[in-house]
Amino acid sequence: MSSYAVFLRGVNVGGITIKMAELKEALKSRPFSGVKTLLASGNVVLSSDLPPAGVKKEFEACLREAFGYDAWVVVLAADRVGELVAACPYPADDTSTHTYLTLGSDAGVLAELYEAGSAPDGTELTLLGPEALAWLAPAGRTLDSPFSKLSSKPKYKASTTTRNLRTMIKVRDAAALL
Numbered sequence: 001m002s003s004y005a006v007f008l009r010g011v012n013v014g015g016i017t018i019k020m021a022e023l024k025e026a027l028k029s030r031p032f033s034g035v036k037t038l039l040a041s042g043n044v045v046l047s048s049d050l051p052p053a054g055v056k057k058e059f060e061a062c063l064r065e066a067f068g069y070d071a072w073v074v075v076l077a078a079d080r081v082g083e084l085v086a087a088c089p090y091p092a093d094d095t096s097t098h099t100y101l102t103l104g105s106d107a108g109v110l111a112e113l114y115e116a117g118s119a120p121d122g123t124e125l126t127l128l129g130p131e132a133l134a135w136l137a138p139a140g141r142t143l144d145s146p147f148s149k150l151s152s153k154p155k156y157k158a159s160t161t162t163r164n165l166r167t168m169i170k171v172r173d174a175a176a177l178l
Contacts, residue, residue, distance in 0.1 A: 023037060027059075031049065084128050098139055103132050110160065
């Protein structure tokens with residue numbers, strides 16, 4: 001059995017509200033064990049005999065059936081979450097900036113986003129691997145930052161989601177307990 005972290009895209013924002021207790025209950029009928037939700041922003045750790053693509057397929061089907069929306073998730077092996085956190089060159093806490101990781105389920109789309117975001121607009125951006133990139137945003141201005149606006153475009157919706165580094169650390173720590 002393998003341990004995974006699952007990151008939901010766009011829940012509890014923009015009209016899609018899912019209570020984490022209801023999500024956990026819905027997942028009981030799927031081939032997952034040790035399911036734990038973290039925070040209200042759609043972070044789940046679990047174990048499964050399925051490969052990552054199978055976890056993604058089952059999880060998205062569950063969301064569509066139980067909550068009635070066109071759902072997308074990014075699935076990472078639990079140990080990979082730890083590697084990404086360790087590879088991030090930016091601080092978890094800083095008074096002037098916030099660190100984010102944009103996670104992707106399609107390496108080509110994430111590479112395209114990285115190239116587009118590397119334009120000289122002042123964004124500090126680091127490719128951490130084929131499934132993640134890290135970036136800095138000014139404290140209190142994340143949604144106004146050029147990279148945030150770029151990454152929120154509809155063409156990235158089905159394959160990317162963003163979490164702050166502090167959340168990724170919590171997910172890493174919870175996944176390590178599976």
